[in-house]
Amino acid sequence: MTYTIDEWFVVALARTIRDREVVFHGFGSPCAQVAMHVARRTHAPDMLLIEGAMYAINPDPPFIPPTSNDNSLKQGAAYSMRFEEFFDAASRGDVDRMFLSGGQIDGYGNTNVTAVGPLDRPKVKLGGGGGGCNISATIGQLTLWTTRHRSGRTLVSSCDFITDIGHVTPAGDRKALGYSGGGPQWLVTELGIFDYDGSGIARLREMWPDVTEDDVRSSTGFEFEVASDLGTVEPPSPAELAAVRAIDPLGVRRSEFDPGELQRTFEVALH
Amino acid sequence: MFLDPDKRVDLSTAAGMVADGDVVALGGGLSARLPMALIREMIRQGRRNLHVVGSAHSLDVDMLVAAGAITVCEESYVGFEQDFGLAPAYRRAAESGTIQVKESCCVTILTQLRAAEMGVPFLPVRGIKGTDMRRLHPEYAEMTCPFTGEVLVVVPPLRPDVALLHAPLGDTRGNLYMEQPYVLDEHFASAARSVVATVDKIVATEELVERGITIPAHLVRGVAEVPFGAHPASSYPHYAYDRSATGAYIRAAGTQESLESYLDEWVRSTDEAGYRDRQGSAELERLTTWSESVDAWKGLFA
Numbered sequence: 001m002t003y004t005i006d007e008w009f010v011v012a013l014a015r016t017i018r019d020r021e022v023v024f025h026g027f028g029s030p031c032a033q034v035a036m037h038v039a040r041r042t043h044a045p046d047m048l049l050i051e052g053a054m055y056a057i058n059p060d061p062p063f064i065p066p067t068s069n070d071n072s073l074k075q076g077a078a079y080s081m082r083f084e085e086f087f088d089a090a091s092r093g094d095v096d097r098m099f100l101s102g103g104q105i106d107g108y109g110n111t112n113v114t115a116v117g118p119l120d121r122p123k124v125k126l127g128g129g130g131g132g133c134n135i136s137a138t139i140g141q142l143t144l145w146t147t148r149h150r151s152g153r154t155l156v157s158s159c160d161f162i163t164d165i166g167h168v169t170p171a172g173d174r175k176a177l178g179y180s181g182g183g184p185q186w187l188v189t190e191l192g193i194f195d196y197d198g199s200g201i202a203r204l205r206e207m208w209p210d211v212t213e214d215d216v217r218s219s220t221g222f223e224f225e226v227a228s229d230l231g232t233v234e235p236p237s238p239a240e241l242a243a244v245r246a247i248d249p250l251g252v253r254r255s256e257f258d259p260g261e262l263q264r265t266f267e268v269a270l271h
Numbered sequence: 272m273f274l275d276p277d278k279r280v281d282l283s284t285a286a287g288m289v290a291d292g293d294v295v296a297l298g299g300g301l302s303a304r305l306p307m308a309l310i311r312e313m314i315r316q317g318r319r320n321l322h323v324v325g326s327a328h329s330l331d332v333d334m335l336v337a338a339g340a341i342t343v344c345e346e347s348y349v350g351f352e353q354d355f356g357l358a359p360a361y362r363r364a365a366e367s368g369t370i371q372v373k374e375s376c377c378v379t380i381l382t383q384l385r386a387a388e389m390g391v392p393f394l395p396v397r398g399i400k401g402t403d404m405r406r407l408h409p410e411y412a413e414m415t416c417p418f419t420g421e422v423l424v425v426v427p428p429l430r431p432d433v434a435l436l437h438a439p440l441g442d443t444r445g446n447l448y449m450e451q452p453y454v455l456d457e458h459f460a461s462a463a464r465s466v467v468a469t470v471d472k473i474v475a476t477e478e479l480v481e482r483g484i485t486i487p488a489h490l491v492r493g494v495a496e497v498p499f500g501a502h503p504a505s506s507y508p509h510y511a512y513d514r515s516a517t518g519a520y521i522r523a524a525g526t527q528e529s530l531e532s533y534l535d536e537w538v539r540s541t542d543e544a545g546y547r548d549r550q551g552s553a554e555l556e557r558l559t560t561w562s563e564s565v566d567a568w569k570g571l572f573a
Contacts, residue, residue, distance in 0.1 A: 027301055027327055028352035053301055053327065054452055062565040065572045066354035066514065069301040069327075069452065071507045071561075072568060080451045083326075084458070087378045091397045114374055115365075119406060125365035127350030127357060130327055131377035134398035161403045169401035177401045178421055250572060255353040 003236060005208070005264035006031075006254050007244045009147065009190060011236040013099070014038040016143040016186045021096040022048040024086070024139070026130045027068035030252040031145060032099030034064055037247040042240055050095070055081035064248045066255065090135040093180050098139045100132055100184075101146055104159045107201050107222030109144055109166030109184030111136075112159035119161060129163040136164040137179040147256040149189035149219050156221040167200025190261055191216050193233060197225055206233045210264060235269065272489045273465070278445040279473070282543060285495040286312035288467045289321070289433050296463055297325040297332070298436035300454040301352065302512040305331040305504035306435040308469050308497040311538045311546065314338040324431060326377050326455050330503065330517060333358040336370060337530045338538075345373040347380060355517065359524035373407050381455065383429035387462035395423040434459035434466045436486065437501045439509050441470035445491030446484045450507050453485060465492040469500035471509050497543055499555055510558035511571050516550065 013035035017023055021044070025032040033052060040049050040058070049058050053068035060076035074080055081089075089095055102111030103126045113132070117123030136142060148154040162169055167183045174183055187194040192207035203225040204216060209232050236244075244253075254262055280288075286309055289295055299305045310331050313321075322343040323332060332349045335341045337360035344365075349358045364370040379396055386394045395414065400422075405411050414425045436456050438447035447468055449456065460466050466486065473496045500506070503513035503520075523533035537546060547555060561568040 027348070028350065030353055063569045063572075065512075065569075067302040067352060067512055069303040069454075070505065070512060071450070074451070083377075083452060083454050084381055087381060091378060114403070115372075119403075121368050122366055125357070125362045125372065128327075128346065128348035128374045129376060130347045133376035133402050133404050134378035134396060137398035137401075161406075163402060163404070165398070165401050171401045179398075179401075250569065252353070 001268045002265050003241055003268065004266070005190060005261055006257055007241055008208070008233065008236050008266065009188070010035045010038060010244050010253055011240045012188050012193060012233055013143065013145055014042065014240070016188065017044050017047060017097060019044040020046050022050065022094065023097045024050040024090070024095055025052050025099045026132060027053045028127065029099055029101060030064060031147065031256050033068070034244060034248045034253045035099070038240060038243045041243045041247070050081065050086060051077070055083060055086045057081065063250055064252050066250065066252050087131055087135065090131070091138050093138055093140070095135070096140040097143060098135065099143050099145065100136060100164055101144065102164065103154065104156045105144060105146060105154060105187065106156055106159050106166065107224060108168040109142070109187065109196065109202065110159050110162045110169055111144065111164040111166070112161045114161040114163045116160055132164040136181065137177070138181045141182045141185040144184050144187040145189065147190050147261065148258070149191045150261070152219050152221070155189070155219065167196060173200065190257070191219060194224065201225060203227055204230060206231050208233055235266070273445065273492045274489065277443050278488070278491055278494050279443055280493040280495050282308055282312050282469070282495045282497055285309060285467050285469065285493050286316055288465065288493055289313060289318060289435070291318060292320045293432040294322045294324060296431035296434040296459040297323060297328060298434060298454070298456040298459060299501065299504060300327045300452070301329055302517070303505045304437045304449065304501050305329070306437040306469055306500070307331060307502060307504055308500035308543050309435045309467065310334055311543070313340060314534065314538050324380065324429065326380060329358065330520060333360045333524070336360045336364050337524070337527070338534055341370055343371045343373055345375050347375055347377045351517070351521065355521045359521065360530060363527065375408070376404065379426055380429065381458060383426050384455065384458040384462040386426070387428035387430040388458060391428070393425045393427055395425050397423070399424040429462060431459065431463040432465070434463035436460065436466055436468045437506060438468060438470050438485065439506045440472055440474050440479060440482070441468060441494050442476045442479050442488070443473060444476065444488035445494045446476060446479050446488040447486040447491065448479050448482045449485040457486065460486045460490045466490050467492055468494045469497045470494060471498055471500055471506055472496065499547055502550065502555065508562070510555070511561040511568065513558055514572055
């Protein structure tokens with residue numbers, strides 16, 4: 001049996017969730033969205049899953065549609081929060097984890113989803129950050145991810161615009177800014193997985209088996225530390241793979257990847 | 272407050288309640304409950320210089336930008352998520368400087384609406400410090416909390432001239448029923464100077480009371496009955512999102528020239544009855560089959 005990088009990637013995102021956490025994803029985030037459901041169906045059955053743009057609590061959607069605001073995503077939820085109910089909870093510190101991505105991500109985990117290039121005449125006007133600008137300051141931990149690391153344009157030395165807060169900004173660190181949230185804990189890319197060291201800089205912890213440290217370095221615009229026990233990402237279990245496939249029959253997670261990346265196929269090891 | 276016992280108007284009159292230069296709040300979000308019939312009618316009427324505010328939006332804002340109706344965009348997001356990607360007309364206009372982008376954040380907009388609802392001159396908000404958001408919003412300020420000494424960003428009230436909302440059901444007085452998520456619609460309704468609504472269907476007040484009223488009639492200035500008035504956005508429980516009609520817009524939006532042809536064909540050369548005819552009654556009916564089975568529902572997205 002084989003599996004593909006999109007499936008393994010989603011499983012790696014899911015593993016950043018701990019059981020009994022309150023977890024949220026934004027819109028336009030199918031990988032994070034699928035990952036949250038995988039976590040809830042495997043190792044984190046008692047998490048509180050807040051479904052993106054629906055604000056539904058612990059739904060069991062029959063499939064994940066390619067839009068985040070669809071009634072299929074609140075199927076099976078006994079309760080849906082109001083918009084303000086979720087954002088108030090996030091602002092007062094009652095949400096433990098949020099998934100965040102960006103067109104640009106710097107070494108401190110600041111993200112740009114607003115514009116690449118000069119602000120008055122951007123080279124690329126990105127979509128915008130939803131609620132991230134405010135609540136990235138107050139949510140417990142952030143799992144950052146990107147499926148575009150290899151492009152060389154995503155992990156940058158500095159963001160052209162900071163939409164969402166990482167560990168350290170030009171205006172100071174989280175402590176100086178008075179923010180209660182812990183900031184980025186993980187950065188998962190299609191090349192590897194980073195955590196953050198004591199100074200708030202990304203540190204490479206694991207890579208996928210078909211990736212080298214040179215691949216990571218040549219695609220990364222910032223200097224990063226490498227963990228002394230740099231390892232390989234733990235392969236997905238049969239239960240995790242089954243959960244990915246059951247939750248996402250339409251394969252919306254694949255829409256985040258360059259078609260070339262989706263050719264990356266792996267064999268389930270036989271024990 | 273709007274106290275007339277009968278607020279029914281036709282779509283043309285409803286869209287005429289928006290003036291050139293108005294600050295216009297758009298209800299719904301992403302692919303759900305967008306006030307698309309009002310958007311199309313404003314394009315037919317040649318509305319100009321709008322300052323549009325909202326949370327996360329897509330075709331509504333992009334089409335108004337394509338038609339040259341918008342001067343200022345103030346949303347937390349404009350785009351088609353990972354499915355169709357960046358918003359084509361919005362992106363071109365932002366990159367060429369023909370619209371002013373005052374991108375904002377969901378919590379900030381919510382807080383500004385709450386200030387307007389409460390009638391207070393500002394409210395504090397968490398976050399923003401350390402980001403570049405104030406480069407887009409020189410009107411924000413900082414203030415030291417008199418109780419804790421914390422320095423917080425404070426934001427002024429946001430009072431739209433008009434909120435354009437779509438609801439699946441309403442009554443002749445203008446009471447509106449919606450399904451969750453309401454997104455910012457309730458706050459838009461209280462904070463704005465007026466609400467102009469479309470509904471797929473006008474029903475008896477008793478039926479609305481049974482379901483629960485989301486927006487009360489006294490906030491609503493006019494209500495127009497327009498079947499499929501949110502199309503191609505969804506309006507549950509009636510119809511799901513029309514992904515293929517949205518895809519047709521995206522394919523046409525590659526250049527401003529082809530987009531002009533699209534607007535001529537689907538919007539400017541016809542009215543809403545003609546729009547529904549051209550979409551095809553079978554295609555529109557298909558969108559109502561979402562509740563028949565999971566496969567039917569899933570099939571709408573394949």
